Amino acid sequence: MALGTLHGAGRRSAAVAMAAAALLFAGCTKPAANNTQTTAGSAAPAASQSPVAGVTDYLAYTGGTAGAADTSKSPIAIGWVNAQGGTNGIPEATEAAQAAIKYINTELGGIGGHPLTLHTCFIAQAEEEGQKCGQQLVNDKSVSIVVYGAVVVGNQSLAATINGQKPILVGVSGAPADANAKNAFILYGDQTHVLAPWGTYARDVVHAKTAAVVYPSQAGANTAAAAAKKGLQDAGIQVKSVGYATNATDLLGPLTAAGGQTADVVVPMTDATGCINLAKALTQIHSTKPVVSNPLCLSPQVAQGLGGDFPAGWVYGIAQVLPSDPTAPDAVYYVNTSTKYGLKKATTGNPYAALGWDLMLETAKLMNGVGADSITPQAMISALQAFKGPLVMGAPTLSCGKYPDAPAVCNDQTKFYKYLGKGQFQAASDWLQPPK
Numbered sequence: 146m147a148l149g150t151l152h153g154a155g156r157r158s159a160a161v162a163m164a165a166a167a168l169l170f171a172g173c174t175k176p177a178a179n180n181t182q183t184t185a186g187s188a189a190p191a192a193s194q195s196p197v198a199g200v201t202d203y204l205a206y207t208g209g210t211a212g213a214a215d216t217s218k219s220p221i222a223i224g225w226v227n228a229q230g231g232t233n234g235i236p237e238a239t240e241a242a243q244a245a246i247k248y249i250n251t252e253l254g255g256i257g258g259h260p261l262t263l264h265t266c267f268i269a270q271a272e273e274e275g276q277k278c279g280q281q282l283v284n285d286k287s288v289s290i291v292v293y294g295a296v297v298v299g300n301q302s303l304a305a306t307i308n309g310q311k312p313i314l315v316g317v318s319g320a321p322a323d324a325n326a327k328n329a330f331i332l333y334g335d336q337t338h339v340l341a342p343w344g345t346y347a348r349d350v351v352h353a354k355t356a357a358v359v360y361p362s363q364a365g366a367n368t369a370a371a372a373a374k375k376g377l378q379d380a381g382i383q384v385k386s387v388g389y390a391t392n393a394t395d396l397l398g399p400l401t402a403a404g405g406q407t408a409d410v411v412v413p414m415t416d417a418t419g420c421i422n423l424a425k426a427l428t429q430i431h432s433t434k435p436v437v438s439n440p441l442c443l444s445p446q447v448a449q450g451l452g453g454d455f456p457a458g459w460v461y462g463i464a465q466v467l468p469s470d471p472t473a474p475d476a477v478y479y480v481n482t483s484t485k486y487g488l489k490k491a492t493t494g495n496p497y498a499a500l501g502w503d504l505m506l507e508t509a510k511l512m513n514g515v516g517a518d519s520i521t522p523q524a525m526i527s528a529l530q531a532f533k534g535p536l537v538m539g540a541p542t543l544s545c546g547k548y549p550d551a552p553a554v555c556n557d558q559t560k561f562y563k564y565l566g567k568g569q570f571q572a573a574s575d576w577l578q579p580p581k
Contacts, residue, residue, distance in 0.1 A: 199541075211253070212254050218258055221261055222285070224292065226292070239265065241488055241497075241501035242501035245502045246261050247486045251486070256520075266281050268303075272298055275304075279303040279304070289522045291313045295497040310328075314507075323335065323553060333464050333536065336372055337554075339462075341580065342462065348382060357384075357404045357408035359403050359414070380580035385403045387402045395426070412437055413442060417446040425451075436456065437561070440461055443564075468538065479503075
């Protein structure tokens with residue numbers, strides 16, 4: 146499996162805003178032919194512990210009924226919005242959502258016997274398209290909940306148009322407007338809150354006192370770096386954070402300016418190209434310092450740029466169980482089930498695909514809890530307000546409304562994985578919360 150790559154300047158910016166928030170990722174690569182970067186981590190991995198099974202029985206999880214939905218019954222609709230049809234399109238999220246709908250209708254009895262269906266609206270590239278989707282779905286009487294796939298533009302206008310009339314279910318978010326949208330629920334967390342545990346990991350596992358943060362000066366990366374810096378500082382760690390021009394290729398200067406030679410931990414908050422260049426800069430200074438990175442450094446582009454593999458010893462923070470981890474029962478269950486219902490195995494590791502699959506199962510769980518005959522926008526809002534988890538391949542507990550300044554955020558927990566080389570990962574922590 147491979148991490149889905151994003152192409153083009155606009156798409157890279159969107160990826161930094163979302164994936165660099167360490168919200169989720171996947172990645173398994175071809176074994177390295179020659180790996181030149183061997184940065185060693187000082188983390189004490191928790192891989193020796195037995196893996197937690199997570200959600201490995203979708204029928205029990207959703208509360209469905211074994212068997213197929215009754216096609217003679219009226220369908221129950223989910224509103225679905227995704228970035229699709231333009232240069233920033235991420236169709237993998239829709240492909241996975243559709244596979245999940247097919248699975249739910251074939252094996253989980255739909256919703257109380259009613260077939261489940263998607264009413265879609267796609268945003269190609271413009272903010273005003275969010276208003277169009279908002280109008281479409283708020284006026285669609287059969288839709289009681291609106292679910293975001295990978296919505297990287299149009300968030301603010303869409304939420305303003307819906308204006309809380311129907312709940313908005315978001316997997317991950319790099320858009321600040323989402324955190325305060327009325328009746329919105331960001332199940333896997335947003336950039337600000339899931340980057341805070343970088344401080345917890347650096348303090349409690351690495352035992353760091355100092356940190357070097359390096360990032361490209363562009364939208365998304367700036368806020369990601371600021372969130373990581375705050376989490377580190379909240380953990381009592383001294384931080385030097387240095388940005389660099391997006392067209393820079395030699396990152397030795399920024400790395401040195403951030404104190405990368407002497408810092409106890411190096412934190413890249415960059416895109417795939419930056420990951421390659423930073424790995425090369427670390428090699429130049431013969432660094433053996435622990436590196437704790439965002440998931441964009443697991444793009445296949447990084448492995449290709451470094452001779453065939455990712456840097457061994459780097460640690461990656463995510464807000465979802467690693468979908469490509471063969472030792473994680475819930476990840477294996479996801480891959481096996483989703484491919485059975487049409488999702489290409491190469492797509493299962495795409496972060497947005499995994500999220501699209503997960504959100505459909507979580508929505509089905511909420512709808513079954515409400516009851517097919519009682520589903521209304523207000524009933525779904527109430528169900529989401531009471532929802533405490535667990536998530537599919539996500540945090541075991543939720544706390545929607547924990548943060549008064551970001552009421553839509555439901556999760557602030559992150560897991561960390563250490564890369565051992567040749568496609569092998571090892572758990573480096575359990576779920577960690579912000580340092581304070």
